[in-house]
Each structure stands twice: as structure tokens, then as C-alpha cells.
Amino acid sequence: xxxxxxxxxxxxxxxxxxxxxxxxxxxxxxxxxxxxxxxxxxxxxxxxxxxxxxxxxxxxxxxxxxxxxxxxxxxxxxxxxxxxxxxxxxxxxxxxxxxxxxxxxxxxxxxxxxxxxxxxxxxxxxxxxxxx
Amino acid sequence: xxxxxxxxxxxxxxxxxxxxxxxxxxxxxxxxxxxxxxxxxxxxxxxxxxxxxxxxxxxxxxxxxxxxxxxxxxxxxxxxxxxxxxxxxxxxxxxxxxxxxxxxxxxxxxxxxxxxxxxxxxxxxxxxxxxx
DNA sequence: GCTTGACCTCGAGTGCGCTCGAGGTCGGAG
DNA sequence: CTCCGACCTCGAGCGCACTCGAGGTCAAGC
Numbered sequence: 247x248x249x250x251x252x253x254x255x256x257x258x259x260x261x262x263x264x265x266x267x268x269x270x271x272x273x274x275x276x277x278x279x280x281x282x283x284x285x286x287x288x289x290x291x292x293x294x295x296x297x298x299x300x301x302x303x304x305x306x307x308x309x310x311x312x313x314x315x316x317x318x319x320x321x322x323x324x325x326x327x328x329x330x331x332x333x334x335x336x337x338x339x340x341x342x343x344x345x346x347x348x349x350x351x352x353x354x355x356x357x358x359x360x361x362x363x364x365x366x367x368x369x370x371x372x373x374x375x376x377x378x
Numbered sequence: 379x380x381x382x383x384x385x386x387x388x389x390x391x392x393x394x395x396x397x398x399x400x401x402x403x404x405x406x407x408x409x410x411x412x413x414x415x416x417x418x419x420x421x422x423x424x425x426x427x428x429x430x431x432x433x434x435x436x437x438x439x440x441x442x443x444x445x446x447x448x449x450x451x452x453x454x455x456x457x458x459x460x461x462x463x464x465x466x467x468x469x470x471x472x473x474x475x476x477x478x479x480x481x482x483x484x485x486x487x488x489x490x491x492x493x494x495x496x497x498x499x500x501x502x503x504x505x506x507x508x509x510x
Numbered sequence: 511g512c513t514t515g516a517c518c519t520c521g522a523g524t525g526c527g528c529t530c531g532a533g534g535t536c537g538g539a540g
Numbered sequence: 541c542t543c544c545g546a547c548c549t550c551g552a553g554c555g556c557a558c559t560c561g562a563g564g565t566c567a568a569g570c
Contacts, residue, residue, distance in 0.1 A: 257516080257517080258516090258517075258518095259517085268559080269517090270558075270560075271557090271559085274558065278557095288517095289566095290517075290518090290565080290566055291518060291565075292516080292518075292566090293518090309493070311485060311489045312486050312493065313486075315556080316556075316557065316558095333500055337497065337500040337501065340493060341497060343493070344490065344493060344494065344497060347486065347490055351490075354443065354444050354445075355483070357440040357443045358444055358476065358480075360440050361444065361472060361475070361476060364472060365469065365476060369469065389546080389547080390548095391546075391547085400528085401547090402529055403527090403529085405549090410527095421536095422535080422536055422537070422546095422547075422548090423536080423547080423548060424546075424548075425547085425548090447526080448527065448528090
């Protein structure tokens with residue numbers, strides 16, 4: 247069952263369009279160890295992104311979008327790359343991140359409520375308390 | 379009714395403790411035009427923060443905590459400093475920020491749900507779909 | 511055979527938001 | 541009078557996450 251030359255894969259421009267990242271950022275992520283493996287290359291040396299690459303990038307995007315630092319995404323990628331046996335560590339990393347995001351969201355929500363009150367003041371829907 | 383030498387005001391260290399910012403950051407904010415006015419000084423030249431200053435800093439903290447860029451906080455401070463007549467602009471700025479924060483929170487929430495699903499996979503509470 | 515354009519590498523540059531350090535002043539305690 | 545600690549200014553430095561540019565390769569189309 248030698249799967250020879252299935253799909254050629256996406257060019258970096260296509261991968262950029264698909265992921266919402268810039269080609270610069272895609273190369274940067276790879277350089278910086280955020281990808282699981284170096285991306286495949288065409289004989290020309292051009293990158294060819296697989297569906298698996300895109301799936302991984304989507305996860306990286308989710309982690310980044312929720313504020314995980316690049317270095318921590320790299321740590322996660324390192325764990326996955328290391329293969330089986332560290333699932334507990336991966337889980338711990340994700341759970342810690344999850345918890346931090348929840349705390350941060352609650353903080354933002356609370357601050358936002360205070361800002362809403364100030365908006366109400368400007369709209370004349372409430373009495374100003376002290377400051378402008 | 380000449381209010382002579384009421385309270386002396388807080389030192390920068392006290393203001394830092396009260397606001398949660400560092401003394402460096404307090405000076406930086408002032409330098410950068412985020413304060414409504416230059417902070418009062420003792421005869422020694424040392425800063426003396428009033429209750430009003432602290433209230434304003436609290437607002438700045440709320441704006442920053444919800445992700446408003448420093449330059450936009452400055453723009454808001456500029457408006458307030460300019461005095462009456464631009465309430466509509468201030469309101470618009472706050473509302474635009476409010477809207478952005480809501481959109482961002484929703485995005486984070488959605489990404490977080492996807493991450494939760496991945497956590498479930500690691501906990502064996504769900505079947506893995508495709509990627510690690 | 512030449513041009514064009516998409517890609518490559520490597521290293522430097524950018525914008526943001528602080529953060530730090532050197533060198534100096536000031537006021538009160540000993 | 542001296543020392544100390546808290547403060548001052550000014551300018552540089554830092555960490556992060558990209559972002560850009562110079563200089564080069566390669567393959568396809570004219």
C-alpha cells in the first residue's frame with residue numbers, strides 16, 4: 247500500500263489564504279518550531295502544505311487567538327513531536343491555558359461592565375459619579 | 379473659600395501600590411500623555427497623586443485591561459483634557475472599543491470551546507478526530 | 511533564450527508596552 | 541555634617557510577535 251504521489255499539497259500562498267496567516271508568518275512559525283515537522287518540499291524547494299499541516303496550523307491559531315504565547319505553543323508542539331507517552335503533560339499544558347483564559351475572560355468581562363457604565367453616563371442614562 | 383494645603387496626596391510608591399502599576403509605568407503613562415494633567419508635585423519635586431488621579435488611573439487600567447492600545451487611551455485623555463463639547467467623540471471612542479471587545483471575547487470563547495474539545499480527547503472523554 | 515513571478519534563505523527592522531539604569535536631588539534621622 | 545532612602549530625569553534596552561527586504565533560484569510561457 248505504497249501511497250505514491252497523492253496530492254501535491256498546497257503552496258505557501260494557498261496555505262496562507264486557507265489559514266489566515268501571512269506567508270511570512272507561516273515561514274516564521276516553521277522556523278520557530280511551532281510546526282510539528284518541517285513542511286514538505288516540492289523538488290523546486292518550495293513548501294507544500296498537507297491537510298495535516300493545515301489542521302495543525304488551525305490548532306496553533308486557536309491557541310494563539312486565546313493568548314497562548316508562541317513559546318508555549320512551541321512547547322506543546324515539542325511534546326506532540328516527541329510522540330506517545332507525554333499525553334499527561336500535553337493535557338496539563340492545555341488545562342493550565344484553559345484556566346488562564348477563563349480567568350482572563352472574567353477579568354475582561356468585569357472591566358467591560360465598568361466601561362459600559364461609563365458609556366451609560368455619556369448617554370445620559372445614568373448619573374455621573376465622580377470623574378469625567 | 380481658599381482650600382489651602384488639604385491632603386498632601388499619595389507618593390508615587392503609594393499610588394503604585396493602590397493602582398497595581400509599577401512606579402516606572404506610572405511615570406511612563408504621565409510622560410506619554412495618558413494622565414489628564416501632569417501630576418502635582420511636592421516642593422521637593424516628588425509626585426503627589428490625588429484621589430482624582432487614582433480614579434483616572436483606574437479607568438486607564440480598565441481600558442488597558444480590555445485591550446485598548448495606549449495610543450487610544452491617550453486619544454481619550456486628550457478629549458477629556460480638551461474639556462466640554464466633545465462628549466460625542468468620547469462616547470464614540472468608548473462604544474467602538476466596547477464593540478471590539480465584545481467581538482474579541484466571542485472569538486476567544488469560540489476558540490476556547492474548540493480547545494476544550496481537545497482537552498476532552500486527552501481525557502479520553504471523546505474520540506479523537508484527526509490530529510494529535 | 512529571456513522574462514516573469516512565485517518561491518527560497520537569512521538577517522535585520524518594526525511597533526508595542528513597558529522596564530531598567532545611570533547619575534543626580536532632597537529631606538529627615540543619627 | 542553625613543548618610544540613607546525615596547524620589548527625580550533622560551535615554552537606552554528588552555521581549556514579543558511578527559514583518560520586511562536583499563539577493564537568489566527555478567520553471568513555465570512567450
